[in-house]
Every structure is written in structure tokens, then in C-alpha cells.
Amino acid sequence: MALPPxxxxxxxxxxxxxxxxxxxxxxxxxxxxxFATYLGIGALxxxxxxxxxxxxxxxxxxxxxxxxxxxITTLGSGATVLQSAIxxxxxxxxxxxxxxxVLPLMRTEQTKRRHLILVAHLTAVTLWVECYxxxxxxxxxxxxxxxxxxxxGLVSVCLIANTIGYTLAANLTPLLAxxxxxxxxxxxxxxxxxxxxxxADVIALVLGLLLxxxxxxxxxxxxxxxxxxxxxxxxxxxxxxxxxIVRARA
Amino acid sequence: xxxxxxxxxxxAILFVAGVIPNQIWRMLGLWFGGGIDxxxxxxxxxxxxxxxxxxxxxxxxxxxPPGALASVPxxxxxxxxxxxxxxxxxxxxxxxxxVIVGEVVMIAGKYWLG
Numbered sequence: 001m002a003l004p005p006x007x008x009x010x011x012x013x014x015x016x017x018x019x020x021x022x023x024x025x026x027x028x029x030x031x032x033x034x035f036a037t038y039l040g041i042g043a044l045x046x047x048x049x050x051x052x053x054x055x056x057x058x059x060x061x062x063x064x065x066x067x068x069x070x071x072i073t074t075l076g077s078g079a080t081v082l083q084s085a086i087x088x089x090x091x092x093x094x095x096x097x098x099x100x101x102v103l104p105l106m107r108t109e110q111t112k113r114r115h116l117i118l119v120a121h122l123t124a125v126t127l128w129v130e131c132y133x134x135x136x137x138x139x140x141x142x143x144x145x146x147x148x149x150x151x152x153g154l155v156s157v158c159l160i161a162n163t164i165g166y167t168l169a170a171n172l173t174p175l176l177a178x179x180x181x182x183x184x185x186x187x188x189x190x191x192x193x194x195x196x197x198x199x200a201d202v203i204a205l206v207l208g209l210l211l212x213x214x215x216x217x218x219x220x221x222x223x224x225x226x227x228x229x230x231x232x233x234x235x236x237x238x239x240x241x242x243x244x245i246v247r248a249r250a
Numbered sequence: 251x252x253x254x255x256x257x258x259x260x261x262a263i264l265f266v267a268g269v270i271p272n273q274i275w276r277m278l279g280l281w282f283g284g285g286i287d288x289x290x291x292x293x294x295x296x297x298x299x300x301x302x303x304x305x306x307x308x309x310x311x312x313x314x315p316p317g318a319l320a321s322v323p324x325x326x327x328x329x330x331x332x333x334x335x336x337x338x339x340x341x342x343x344x345x346x347x348x349v350i351v352g353e354v355v356m357i358a359g360k361y362w363l364g
Contacts, residue, residue: 029346044317051256054264061269066307071268073316084267091307092272097300099279101293113280120280121273125304177318179357182330183349185311189331190338190348192304204298208305213313215306224306231306232299239294 003137017142021149024134030126031157033187037065038158040180042165043172044069048076052166059158064124065184066091090225098128105135106143115144122151125188129195200239207231322360330356 003020004010011017025031038059045055050072058068067088074084099120106119130150138146172180189209196202208231215227255261311319312327319327334352341347 029344033345033349050260051254053255054257054260057261058264058268061265062272064272067268067272069316071264075263075267081263081267085271088268089271089274092275094275094300094303094307095272096275096279097296099276100283101297101300103280103283104293116280120276123276123279128300174318174321175357175360178322178360179353181311181316181319182322182327182353182356185308186331186334186349186352187345188304189308190334190343190345192301192308193335193338194343194345196301198294200294200298201301204301205305208302209309211302212306212309216310216313224303224310227306227309228299228303231302232295235298235302236295239298240291 003134006137006139011139011142014142014145017138017145018149020138021146021151022153024130024146024150025153025157028130028133030130030187030191031154033183033191034065034126034154035157035161036180036183037187038161039165039168040177040183041065041068041072042162042167043169043177043180045072045162046166046169048072050076052163055162055166056159059162060155063121063155064092064095069184093225094125094228095123098125099123102128102131105131106140106147108141110141111144119144119147119151122147122155125191126154127151129191132195132197198239199242200235202235203238204232204235207234322356323363326356326359326363330359 003024010020041059042055045058046052050058058071062068062071070087070091071084074087075081079087102123103116103119107116127147127150131147134146134150135143192205196205208228211227211231212223215223215230218226312331315322315327330352333355334348337351338344338348
């Protein structure tokens with residue numbers, strides 16, 4: 001599916017842009033990957049003793065796969081609410097830079113902060129990745145509507161997947177359950193790798209993978225934060241050093 | 251209390267343990283992200299950290315696997331990721347190819363091991 005050209009009358013109303021956003025869920029393999037991930041989350045919630053309504057509420061209001069998996073597994077295995085909340089907080093730190101980097105892509109001079117609340121809520125790794133791919137093809141003043149359509153479309157797909165996974169849970173063999181859980185890291189790894197735009201992104205990805213097992217040895221409870229900040233900062237340092245060399249040559 | 255919602259108490263816990271600790275970062279991003287230029291040096295750093303945190307979550311699931319995934323031997327999980335990565339690169343960065351090959355290698359390997 002191709003989006004209409006930037007000057008097309010298709011972009012004249014926000015509603016049309018919303019529909020183009022919603023239709024764009026069919027233009028990305030990540031929709032399939034999300035579907036499979038949320039199938040797995042539905043099954044996991046069922047096996048951990050949560051209700052279907054609870055599962056759907058977690059998808060609609062948390063809207064972050066890793067955080068949902070943490071809540072379900074920690075609460076399901078008897079951790080305290082506080083322990084669970086700390087783990088989620090750490091896993092969710094990545095949403096801060098995602099929101100910070102995504103919002104400028106759709107901000108115009110007329111944009112008020114409240115116009116961006118739903119976009120901020122919908123921002124998660126899939127939307128973050130797709131913003132960079134789709135938004136250059138969308139006129140700037142229609143980008144918020146487009147993202148509302150895309151994001152709410154993705155949420156709907158995941159609510160359906162949750163329901164199916166929850167219902168199927170009883171029939172999943174351990175082998176297929178393992179395959180289901182493996183979908184998340186594979187999908188996240190390759191979607192992140194494909195969206196590396198600069199050397200800094202590549203270094204951040206590779207170092208982030210390699211440093212996590214080292215940081216985990218510290219057993220600090222915030223291992224992901226430690227490895228993430230260290231790897232990200234090293235990657236940024238390389239980016240700076242390289243930019244310096246390029247300037248020096250010029 | 252319907253069976254669809256189940257225990258209202260569980261729903262309250264969801265908000266305290268899951269929704270609030272998660273949303274707080276999005277709202278902070280919304281609050282403090284204003285006025286930052288998308289090509290600024292700060293954002294290059296912030297994006298690098300976001301990418302590295304995501305990489306850490308990927309590594310965590312593979313290195314410290316949850317639930318049913320823990321029944322798959324370490325070397326098979328790492329091998330499946332490596333095979334998926336090779337397929338991803340050979341198929342000109344196709345996410346689909348990488349995921350399918352990684353899954354097939356892991357499931358076939360586990361099936362073969364019994």
C-alpha cells in the first residue's frame with residue numbers, strides 16, 4: 001500500500017489522514033509481529049490467573065509489551081506491588097527518549113501540548129520505528145491525525161490478539177509457547193537494526209546487547225538502565241569524535 | 251463482579267504497578283521534550299540511550315529467559331538469534347525473514363532435542 005503524494009487532496013482533512021494512518025497497519029510486518037507478541041501476552045496472562053478484562057485493560061492503558069510482560073510475570077509469581085512497579089519504571093525509561101524524539105516530527109507552530117497527549121500515550125517501540133518510516137510521506141499538519149489512526153489501529157489489533165491468545169492458552173504446547181516468547185526479542189532486534197540511521201545507532205544497539213550481560217552481574221536491580229546509559233553514551237561519544245574528524249578534514 | 255473483569259482489586263494493582271510507572275515517562279517526555287530540535291545533539295544521545303535500553307531488554311529475554319523459553323538450552327537460543335540475523339542481512343534487512351528463520355531454527359532445534 002502506497003500513501004498518496006504529499007500534495008494530494010487526500011490529505012485535506014484530518015479524518016482522511018486518520019483513516020490513512022489506520023490503513024497503514026496493513027503496510028508493516030511489525031503489525032504481524034505485534035499480533036504474535038500480544039497473542040503470547042494473552043496466553044501468559046491466562047496462565048498467570050488474570051482475567052480477560054484485566055489483560056485488555058493492561059494493553060489499552062500500559063501499551064508497552066515489555067512492561068506488560070513484567071507486570072504479569074512479577075505479580076503472577078507473588079512479587080509485591082512495589083517490586084513490580086520498580087521493575088516497570090526501569091523498563092519504561094526508554095519511552096522517555098522515544099517520546100522526546102518522536103514529538104518534534106509532528107509538531108507545528110499551532111500545536112499545543114494537549115494535542116500531543118494521545119500521541120505520547122501511543123508511543124511505544126513499534127510506533128517509534130514506524131514514525132521514522134511513514135511520517136516523511138505525510139504532510140506535517142496531518143501527522144498527528146495520521147499517528148492517531150496508526151496507533152489506535154495497532155492497539156485494536158493487539159486487543160484482538162490478546163483475546164485470541166487468552167482463549168487459545170489452554171491449547172498451547174510448551175514448544176509453541178517458547179516460540180511465542182522468542183518472537184518478542186527477534187522482532188525487536190531486527191526492527192531496531194533496520195532503523196539504525198547513523199553509526200551512533202548501530203553502536204548503541206550492538207553495545208547495548210553486549211553490555212547487558214555484564215551489567216546483569218552487578219545485580220543492581222536497574223541493570224538495563226546501567227547498560228543502556230553506558231552503551232548509549234559511548235555510542236554518542238563515537239558519533240561526536242567522528243563528527244570532529246570530518247570537520248577537521250573539511 | 252463479572253468474570254470478564256474478575257477481581258477489581260487486581261485492576262487497581264494494575265494501575266499502581268503497571269500503568270502509572272509506565273505512563274510517567276511518556277508524560278515526562280511530553281512535558282520536557284518541547285522545544286527540542288529533532289536534529290539536536292541532545293536527541294542523538296537520547297536516541298542512542300533509547301536504542302541501547304531496548305537492546306538490553308532484548309538481551310535480557312534471551313539471556314535470562316522467562317517461562318517456557320527457559321526450557322530451551324542457552325546455545326540454541328543464541329544460535330537462533332544468530333541464524334535469524336544472518337537471514338535478516340541476506341534478505342536485505344527483512345524483519346520478516348529474520349524472525350521466521352530465528353523461530354524455525356529454535357523450534358526445530360528444540361523439537362529435535364525432544
